[in-house]
Amino acid sequence: MSDSADRNVFESARPRLLGLAYRMLGSMADAEDAVQDTFVKWQGADRASVVNADAFLTTICTNRCLDYLKAAHRKRVDYVGPWIPEPLQTDTGSDPETDLERAQSLTTAFLMLLERLTPKERAAYLLKEVFGKSYREVAETLQMSEAGCRQLVSRATRFVQSQSPRSVPTxxxxxxxxxxxxxxxxxxxxxxxxxxxxxxxxxxxxxxxxxxxxxxxxxxxxxxxxxxxxxxxxxxxxxxxxxxxxxxxxxxxxxxxxxxxxxxxxxxxxxxxxxxxxxxxxxxxxxxxxxxxxxxxxxxxxxxxx
Incomplete structure (x- = not known):
């Protein structure tokens, strides 16, 4: 694959990676850094050995976000007052069939709810419930057993559903x-x-x-x-x-x-x-x-x- 084709593969995945990273981190600046780090890893990878580019990029980006969350936890101990995710001016379109998913995965209230999950629970939940990955794919991304992955998603889902009714204000x-x-x-x-x-x-x-x-x-x-x-x-x-x-x-x-x-x-x-x-x-x-x-x-x- 040529360098141009390699870059096209990454650029086609960039918006999805950015969406994952922002929801993981609650900061667009950190999300962009995580995605850029993923690009650097992609450039240095032996791409002939990469069977599934999407899975490879998702794994790199997810694990980079987990690293960021470890550092963020230390910083927030000293944060003055409540910490709220960075707000985004969004253009989400007007498709009524996707309003529910849109509101649940992007609102400040939902991102604050994700903050109460462990980093791996957050990653597993987002990959499975928001980005539609299979349990096998989530398990491979997080480098854990599929059974363990199912437990993570199950715990996160029970917590989210108990705290956040799946409804959207008109x-x-x-x-x-x-x-x-x-x-x-x-x-x-x-x-x-x-x-x-x-x-x-x-x-x-x-x-x-x-x-x-x-x-x-x-x-x-x-x-x-x-x-x-x-x-x-x-x-x-x-x-x-x-x-x-x-x-x-x-x-x-x-x-x-x-x-x-x-x-x-x-x-x-x-x-x-x-x-x-x-x-x-x-x-x-x-x-x-x-x-x-x-x-x-x-x-x-x-x-x-x-």
Whole structure:
């Protein structure tokens, strides 16, 4: 195979590898590094001995992500306040048949759920349930027995299903909440907002120690709605920023612009009956630096590309 053909093989796999790496790591910068590391390994491989290029690349990328997760765990011990995955401005299309899979695999709420799995559980679950690999392929990728792989996927699936009902809020429900959120910011009234929050709602803000952000998790509809109306309302309305709607990780969200720079991004998690049970406010400038760049998503394959 020529160098050109070898590169074409890799480039055809790159979007899928990037989709896997981002879901594994919650960081597009780290995901791109993992994919680039995979390319370097591909260039140096004896490709005549590679029987299945897709399986080879998936294995290299997955194991590189597992290495990144080990390093990330050490870094997050010292992270200031809650850690939230890097938000993406997404273009996921509008195929209603794939809305469920799209929302489940890209939303901030789902990525946060994956953080509670072990790295190998996360890898096995994503490869099997999101990227459609067989148990044999997943086992070969993770270099373990097929029986062990089935146990990993089974544990991860039970946890995910117990924590995350497989339902997606309608466009109307998403719009209704964003409208109520903006009304609370502008008027200070929590009447409309409180009715759309689950009793167990949680509010997290990620500033990473680099900008102002509350460093504890707020819980309960009363505390969260009061904080939005009284604190965020003052902060968002007193400044010179403008608020815009944006598709963030496959769902509607809000961004606060301050001049040419995005200062804050808001994304949500919903319950099975359409109430908001999680609010994620990302303020860490390192995580917002590339939010203006649209990332396209193929919901059927899980692929991501710029």
């Amino acid at each position: 466009e109307e429900q998403q719009n209704m909440f964003l409208s109520a959120f903006m009304s609370a910011l502008e008027t200070g009234s929590t009447d409309q907002l409180a009715g759309l929050l689950a009793e167990s709602v949680q509010y997290r803000s990620d500033g990473g120690g680099k900008t102002t952000a509350i460093t504890r998790t707020l819980e309960g509809s009363k505390a969260v709605s009061k904080y939005v109306a009284r604190i965020l309302g003052r902060l968002w309305q007193d400044g010179q920023g403008q608020v815009f709607e944006m598709e963030i990780n496959g769902m509607r969200g809000l961004v606060l612009h301050n001049g040419e720079r995005i200062e804050t991004a808001l994304t949500l998690g919903f319950t099975e009956n359409g109430l908001v049970d999680q609010l994620f406010l990302i303020r860490n400038p390192e995580k917002l630096a590339r939010l203006e760049d649209t990332v396209h998503c193929d919901a059927k394959s899980g692929a991501l590309w710029h």
